[in-house]
Amino acid sequence: MPRNIIDVTDLTVEEIDQLISTAEDILANPAKYQDACAHKQLATLFFEPSTRTRLSFESAMLALGGSVLGFSEASSSSTSKGETVGDTVHTVSCYADIIAMRHPKEGAPFAAAQFSEVPIINAGDGGHNHPTQTLTDLLTIHREKGRLDGFTIGFCGDLKFGRTVHSLVNALSRYENVKFVLISPAELKLPRYVKEEALKKRGISYKQTESLEAVMPDLDILYMTRVQRERFFNEEDYLRLKDSYILTPEKLETAKADLSILHPLPRVNEISVAVDKDPRAAYWKQVKNGKFIRMALILKLLDIHV
Numbered sequence: 001m002p003r004n005i006i007d008v009t010d011l012t013v014e015e016i017d018q019l020i021s022t023a024e025d026i027l028a029n030p031a032k033y034q035d036a037c038a039h040k041q042l043a044t045l046f047f048e049p050s051t052r053t054r055l056s057f058e059s060a061m062l063a064l065g066g067s068v069l070g071f072s073e074a075s076s077s078s079t080s081k082g083e084t085v086g087d088t089v090h091t092v093s094c095y096a097d098i099i100a101m102r103h104p105k106e107g108a109p110f111a112a113a114q115f116s117e118v119p120i121i122n123a124g125d126g127g128h129n130h131p132t133q134t135l136t137d138l139l140t141i142h143r144e145k146g147r148l149d150g151f152t153i154g155f156c157g158d159l160k161f162g163r164t165v166h167s168l169v170n171a172l173s174r175y176e177n178v179k180f181v182l183i184s185p186a187e188l189k190l191p192r193y194v195k196e197e198a199l200k201k202r203g204i205s206y207k208q209t210e211s212l213e214a215v216m217p218d219l220d221i222l223y224m225t226r227v228q229r230e231r232f233f234n235e236e237d238y239l240r241l242k243d244s245y246i247l248t249p250e251k252l253e254t255a256k257a258d259l260s261i262l263h264p265l266p267r268v269n270e271i272s273v274a275v276d277k278d279p280r281a282a283y284w285k286q287v288k289n290g291k292f293i294r295m296a297l298i299l300k301l302l303d304i305h306v
């Protein structure tokens, strides 16, 4: 059976630490890895739009000396003729050595993996999970803070539909002494199942609030998120909630000097571009890190040792 990464907990904490260490080595010695995946092929099957995830996967495989194939929208695949996702993935697994798949339906990569002969990586499934964004976030936090434990992190915005939040809460709940502050409008709170599985089951206390200003001085990391228009059932609710939080330089005046600001991107309006110049803004570094942690993950799943 191939090794799949559907959920971030498919990796142990030790394996995540090892991936971070490999990503750091790739960053320091890129030439060492440039032919590691020669003659290997990555397929990117994206049934939902993406800029960072798809292109960082492709860039990662190319930097490892491999090649890429795939599609960036469902309409250019035979699913538009009625083929099942299972048959599509079975087909692609005959051509590629590893598959990264994004789909708007929660659980689709898990279901598809039952039909694959090669490793499947969940590149985002609906409003559920996004494990490789979480690996990107963990590498970024490690590079910014030098550790993955003993800090207070605030998640702000759409915690209901934000799949990157669900995966990162799950991942960080396995590290020691991480304090969680959940900042959202009442309608966009973190789903109960994430709280139960990741926090309550592990006995981790958390704080919920609607006010970013009230908790700003307490935070070591601020994880901003976009309100996920595509997951709303009606436009009115989206329009009412979309600007609930807009981070500006003024709002950062009460923040710690060593705060790290993360955002999985894309952003719409929730971080003013003026914040980009603030040395605490880490989200463009986060974008870069995504390539290197995905290189490390591809190597691991293909069992290639450099």
Ligand code: CP
Residues within 6 Å of the ligand: 049, 050, 051, 052, 053, 054, 124, 133, 264, 265, 266
């Ligand atoms: N962070 C992220 O998943 O971005 P894309 O939707 O552009 O891939």
